[in-house]
Amino acid sequence: MKFKLAFIGFGVVGQGLAEILIEKRGWLKERYDFDYEVVAISDMKLGSVYRKKGLDMEKVMEMVDKDESLNEYPDAVTGMNPIETIKESNADTVIEVTFTDMETGGPALDHVWTALDEGDHVVSTNKGPVVNEVKELLELAQKNNVHYRFEGTVLSGTPAINLAEDTLAGCEISEIKGIVNGTTNYILTKMEEGMEYEEALEKAQELGYAEADPTGDVEGIDAQGKTVILSNTVMGGDLELDDVNREGITDITLEDVKEAKEEGYRWKLIARTKKTADGIEAEVKPEKLPMDHPLAGVMGPTNALNFTTDHLGEVTVVGPGAGKEETGYSLLVDLLAINAALEE
């Protein structure tokens, strides 16, 4: 079918999706009967544009490359904020890729809520709304007969939530263990090669894996959010951020890493959520894994999830956890899942 898309936010991830959509338009139509027009884009920095009949996306990308404001796009409604864009545009599907506070969910939470309330499908890579109100949002989506998907919130486009929900459907998952933060895994990998923590962090920052303020990664806050998401979606729990005990990697020394290596172990920052007699229990903390553990061989910025299931025992998926194209793609796979659901 043909989707009318609105990008709410148009930063790295949104542009990552846009590039794929432009490049693969013909193939997506032929292979999946998936077609689209982008009717609106609203971004805090780049400006806002809405055109009922659709935007010329190659022109949009040119303007973005040249640092021209989207408010200058000709013959179009310009300057609408995200909420206005969601409410006033004729989009049937909102791509929510702004930013979010993991404690409150805002402002992404308002965008997702408004879009679902308007009867639009939503695909989003923002963790805040899922961490804070996933049950309510999914109920609203169901009530309005639309879809809300967020594969990219965990492991970017590597199959994670969709893997658990779709290709492991019918299995009961009793535990998920994972390496869900590439920055810390990269740092630990470099430390095993002999680098001090500070040097490894700097290297990660140089490569764009870590931000200028690395707290969210190295203190395990990013992993904590992803653990809440896995707990409250795949595992059916109802946790808040603070319910997940959290310990980062900042106390791990080069000495610890060396010692573990000599003993045949390897330190990894492990996110874990499991079903217990008292409900879902989750934590994020560094663990010393034996070398034959399915997560021990996952090196560099790569991520992985290990599912303990009733029918299959352990199933592990390994793939990228971040990146412009990888996260942009997660939105495409969610759009294709909606397309497949609506096509039957």
Added chain:
Amino acid sequence: MKFKLAFIGFGVVGQGLAEILIEKRGWLKERYDFDYEVVAISDMKLGSVYRKKGLDMEKVMEMVDKDESLNEYPDAVTGMNPIETIKESNADTVIEVTFTDMETGGPALDHVWTALDEGDHVVSTNKGPVVNEVKELLELAQKNNVHYRFEGTVLSGTPAINLAEDTLAGCEISEIKGIVNGTTNYILTKMEEGMEYEEALEKAQELGYAEADPTGDVEGIDAQGKTVILSNTVMGGDLELDDVNREGITDITLEDVKEAKEEGYRWKLIARTKKTADGIEAEVKPEKLPMDHPLAGVMGPTNALNFTTDHLGEVTVVGPGAGKEETGYSLLVDLLAINAALEE
């Protein structure tokens, strides 16, 4: 929705599914709105029974446990062969789990063909029909607006075909490398621990991983069939068995394994299919992998597939490749996918 199921074949795999269906009936209804009656079973050894209003599956399992022929099931039509059962029963979905000749596809191929032609959905773990005529069968299914799914033909219930087709939708997959045969991987694992090939094979036979005649596994024929399946489904190729160059593990000596280990390598039987300028090229052969290769750490009877994709780079899935419950489950996940497609 409520499915009317016919089991064509009721050996280990069929019984594996039946046990899951019995155990999870309530949960499947509640969680997925999936309900079922088994209306027919036709098995060469166990007999054949058809009851329009549905069979008491606990009674069926009791009879099987007591070695009573299903032809003795009271108040039912008995003695129909597979084709009669498919044609005459009121089943809307056929679970095809008989046996198959990989060279010709028979007799499973006739069952799948007949069922799709009758307008029934088909789920099957038999490789023969997929190896020989997957394109024709999928065309027939599409023409009759029904589904033909076969997740269990590769990696049992571990997400493999469904992972590539559904959760990696929108990615172009340029290469798949995998460990798709548990028997040979188990033997190579034991050889690395110091066992001679013959001893490791005996051990595999004791544990039920290898058959009395292990040719199909150790000569790579099983892996060859799975490689054709991946080539012709996920990769869009059109190969026959003989198009896949094949070399088994029988020429690998304990000395080779030791030598590789000393050099930091590990022998694995690798199935590989890739897109080239000349089309899809595929082969099965032992390869010496460096220890940091994503498939090097996959030990014992465990299987794995590594996908090279455009948007995500490499994605790897690791899980069981065989087993009564694991393969039985593959049929359930296919049934749930059909259910989800029909529910929208």
